[in-house]
Amino acid sequence: MEMLLGQFLRDQREHLQKKDKKYSLRQVAARMGINAAYLSRIERGEPLHLSEEKAIALARDLSIDADVMLALNGKISKDVQEIIKKRPQLFAELIRNLKEMPDNAILRIVRVERDGNW
Amino acid sequence: MEMLLGQFLRDQREHLQKKDKKYSLRQVAARMGINAAYLSRIERGEPLHLSEEKAIALARDLSIDADVMLALNGKISKDVQEIIKKRPQLFAELIRNLKEMPDNAILRIVRVERDGNW
DNA sequence: GACAATGTTTACTGTTTAGTATACACTAAA
DNA sequence: TTTAGTGTATACTAAACAGTAAACATTGTC
Numbered sequence: 001m002e003m004l005l006g007q008f009l010r011d012q013r014e015h016l017q018k019k020d021k022k023y024s025l026r027q028v029a030a031r032m033g034i035n036a037a038y039l040s041r042i043e044r045g046e047p048l049h050l051s052e053e054k055a056i057a058l059a060r061d062l063s064i065d066a067d068v069m070l071a072l073n074g075k076i077s078k079d080v081q082e083i084i085k086k087r088p089q090l091f092a093e094l095i096r097n098l099k100e101m102p103d104n105a106i107l108r109i110v111r112v113e114r115d116g117n118w
Numbered sequence: 119m120e121m122l123l124g125q126f127l128r129d130q131r132e133h134l135q136k137k138d139k140k141y142s143l144r145q146v147a148a149r150m151g152i153n154a155a156y157l158s159r160i161e162r163g164e165p166l167h168l169s170e171e172k173a174i175a176l177a178r179d180l181s182i183d184a185d186v187m188l189a190l191n192g193k194i195s196k197d198v199q200e201i202i203k204k205r206p207q208l209f210a211e212l213i214r215n216l217k218e219m220p221d222n223a224i225l226r227i228v229r230v231e232r233d234g235n236w
Numbered sequence: 237g238a239c240a241a242t243g244t245t246t247a248c249t250g251t252t253t254a255g256t257a258t259a260c261a262c263t264a265a266a
Numbered sequence: 267t268t269t270a271g272t273g274t275a276t277a278c279t280a281a282a283c284a285g286t287a288a289a290c291a292t293t294g295t296c
Contacts, residue, residue, distance in 0.1 A: 025273060035256055040274055051254065071206035076199060080210050083217050088189035090221055092198050094228050099201050103208055109227055110212050143243060153286050158244060
């Protein structure tokens with residue numbers, strides 16, 4: 001469930017690499033500011049973790065959604081964490097209640113909130 | 119914003135201790151399975167962190183809401199984290215959208231979801 | 237006054253996190 | 267054919283995390 005990160009990154013990187021050789025493991029690693037060996041181990045599925053900063057840099061480079069990247073990397077964005085920690089009871093209850101809800105029901109809430117129709 | 123944990127715990131523990139001497143620092147620490155020295159340092163405001171397990175044990179012992187306890191301890195419950203990580207885009211967007219919403223508006227969503235009126 | 241229990245301080249510990257540096261084997265290009 | 271670039275394996279590391287053990291001064295109880 002989490003080990004998918006490696007293969008996912010490799011697939012995405014190699015896909016980009018076919019069209020542009022700047023997506024070699026070494027060059028991607030260099031752009032995101034880490035050692036190539038470390039990225040290699042992650043792509044090979046070793047249970048390692050990138051810092052939020054590096055994970056986001058990698059997501060940008062490979063055109064992956066940052067929240068998805070973080071989740072595959074076993075984390076949740078700090079800004080989202082901070083929102084929850086300010087009202088922990090409220091948000092914990094909300095999230096637990098939404099656990100089994102289908103996406104479209106949750107999306108409806110997102111939309112209603114964004115449009116402010118309350 | 120986070121340093122409040124120590125004073126909060128001390129207040130709550132001393133409050134209970136007035137009515138029942140089993141709420142001494144040493145005895146509470148013993149019941150939750152940690153060293154008294156560590157709990158002392160936390161209550162004094164040193165920037166230390168309890169594991170989720172110990173934090174929840176302490177919350178139980180002192181009749182504090184577990185999610186509040188975890189938040190003061192700088193964390194979010196693993197079960198809540200897992201829910202978010204399964205649908206990271208969806209939940210991240212939802213939470214960011216609810217950031218500025220007042221409690222009662224969020225409570226309304228919680229209640230609607232729980233009652234299943236969709 | 238003795239003894240137990242309280243909270244505190246200091247120094248130390250093993251584990252995890254988030255990496256680096258170096259050397260290696262392989263392939264592609266000049 | 268040497269040279270540049272690719273991914274990989276191994277060994278190492280500094281800092282943070284989550285504590286423990288022991289000694290200490292203070293307060294409460296018999």
